[in-house]
Amino acid sequence: MSVPRVVLITGGTDGIGRAASLGFAAQGDKVYTFGVGEAATKGVMAAARETGHAVIATILDISDTAAVRALINDILEREGRIDVLVNNAATRPTGTMENVTDDEWDMCFNVNIRGMYVTTKAVLPQMIARKRGVIVNVASGAGKGRANLIAYGTSKGAIFGFTQCLAIDHAHQGIRVNTVVPGFTLTGMTAGMSEKAMQMGNRMSVAGRVNHPEEIANAILWLASDQASVISGVTLEAGTLPRQA
Numbered sequence: 594m595s596v597p598r599v600v601l602i603t604g605g606t607d608g609i610g611r612a613a614s615l616g617f618a619a620q621g622d623k624v625y626t627f628g629v630g631e632a633a634t635k636g637v638m639a640a641a642r643e644t645g646h647a648v649i650a651t652i653l654d655i656s657d658t659a660a661v662r663a664l665i666n667d668i669l670e671r672e673g674r675i676d677v678l679v680n681n682a683a684t685r686p687t688g689t690m691e692n693v694t695d696d697e698w699d700m701c702f703n704v705n706i707r708g709m710y711v712t713t714k715a716v717l718p719q720m721i722a723r724k725r726g727v728i729v730n731v732a733s734g735a736g737k738g739r740a741n742l743i744a745y746g747t748s749k750g751a752i753f754g755f756t757q758c759l760a761i762d763h764a765h766q767g768i769r770v771n772t773v774v775p776g777f778t779l780t781g782m783t784a785g786m787s788e789k790a791m792q793m794g795n796r797m798s799v800a801g802r803v804n805h806p807e808e809i810a811n812a813i814l815w816l817a818s819d820q821a822s823v824i825s826g827v828t829l830e831a832g833t834l835p836r837q838a
Contacts, residue, residue, distance in 0.1 A: 599623050599674055600676065601626070602626040602678075603679065604628055605624070605627070606630065610681040612805075614626045615637065615640055617677070619646055627651040627664065630652070656707070677728075678712060679813055680712060687742060702748050730771070731772075736748075771827050773813055774828060777832070809832060
């Protein structure tokens with residue numbers, strides 16, 4: 594019988610992150626996650642319990658560096674390891690360079706990039722020591738350029754380089770690092786979009802409809818599995834075609 598993995602998912606209480614939290618838990622993994630909303634945090638734990646599994650969720654803002662580091666240290670003290678890290682937490686301000694504010698820009702990079710840096714830097718040493726670990730970073734097609742998303746798109750574009758550098762630097766240490774790029778997916782970020790935007794999302798989707806969070810989570814779970822044991826440094830488009838992402 595295999596030993597359950599210890600999984601940490603940032604932003605794992607809502608949307609794609611929530612689906613990933615429940616997916617890993619359903620596999621028997623021990624899942625830790627955090628998010629900013631009380632209702633979502635309680636909701637993901639309740640949903641796991643309803644299926645006979647467990648997700649340990651905490652209310653925490655990823656831009657609070659000290660709190661994130663403290664949480665990771667607590668997990669490592671309790672479990673002795675973190676086998677899988679899913680960097681999913683994100684914020685999505687809209688705007689062009691003409692109207693984006695300094696605060697919006699800084700917030701976007703603090704959450705989408707610095708948060709990813711902080712969690713990875715805190716988790717990586719014990720992966721290196723054990724010569725084993727998996728990191729999955731969730732990016733966005735906006736990272737390749739999208740209208741009215743200058744801060745979000747720029748921050749998400751940085752994830753591609755972050756993944757590649759990590760994968761190259763740590764391949765010889767048994768650590769795999771990959772990126773998932775979700776297609777248009779029904780989450781809290783997209784729920785309020787216009788009918789025109791939803792129709793465009795349908796056209797861009799492989800399935801001809803808006804993707805469900807569970808479908809994107811399946812890509813994350815696969816990259817974290819032993820079935821992907823020789824895959825690192827790749828960008829996996831999920832629910833969209835590469836030229837459309």
